[in-house]
Amino acid sequence: MLKNCWECVMGSPVDNEVYGTMLNGGSQNTAWPESDTHNENMFRLPRPLRHGDLIEINGTLQDNPQRIRLNLTTGSYNPDVRNIACWAEANFAEGHFHISGSMNGQPDNNPPMGDPDLLGLFPADGKFNFTVAVKGNGFSSNLDIYVFEASMGTRTLKFNLNDITFLTIDGDINKIEDLKFTYA
Numbered sequence: 001m002l003k004n005c006w007e008c009v010m011g012s013p014v015d016n017e018v019y020g021t022m023l024n025g026g027s028q029n030t031a032w033p034e035s036d037t038h039n040e041n042m043f044r045l046p047r048p049l050r051h052g053d054l055i056e057i058n059g060t061l062q063d064n065p066q067r068i069r070l071n072l073t074t075g076s077y078n079p080d081v082r083n084i085a086c087w088a089e090a091n092f093a094e095g096h097f098h099i100s101g102s103m104n105g106q107p108d109n110n111p112p113m114g115d116p117d118l119l120g121l122f123p124a125d126g127k128f129n130f131t132v133a134v135k136g137n138g139f140s141s142n143l144d145i146y147v148f149e150a151s152m153g154t155r156t157l158k159f160n161l162n163d164i165t166f167l168t169i170d171g172d173i174n175k176i177e178d179l180k181f182t183y184a
Contacts, residue, residue: 069170
């Protein structure tokens with residue numbers, strides 16, 4: 001445990017670092033195995049989420065992107081792809097934005113939201129911005145998802161906030177430039 005804390009603070013000798021990624025002004029090194037998914041970036045949340053927290057992700061997309069997907073998952077040592085508390089996907093090829101999740105491998109049946117100008121939310125320079133706002137009261141928790149400043153929807157969580165341990169981003173991404181956690 002102490003070794004993991006030391007590697008998180010001081011950096012890890014593991015070769016699968018996310019080059020140039022900033023975590024609140026400092027670089028974050030990944031101390032877990034590489035993803036099996038092409039072009040997926042994995043991050044361990046620095047602490048359990050709480051109501052009022054914000055997560056902001058900035059980066060650049062590849063030319064002619066088809067999709068970009070953000071996942072908040074459970075898992076102890078690796079993300080549990082069968083238990084995704086929330087995923088938000090911009091599918092440029094099909095022209096929709098979809099917020100959903102899965103429990104025990106069973107995806108929720110939330111229909112995608114059609115947005116004829118989805119690609120218009122993303123500037124021509126290829127930049128992207130996602131913001132996840134953790135809201136709720138008592139035992140109910142919601143994640144509000146924003147692309148730049150446009151609200152894309154809300155996900156009511158079926159998981160305890162303490163169980164959400166990983167953030168993954170995949171799709172047609174060139175680079176994650178900034179990952180910012182703002183604590184309540």
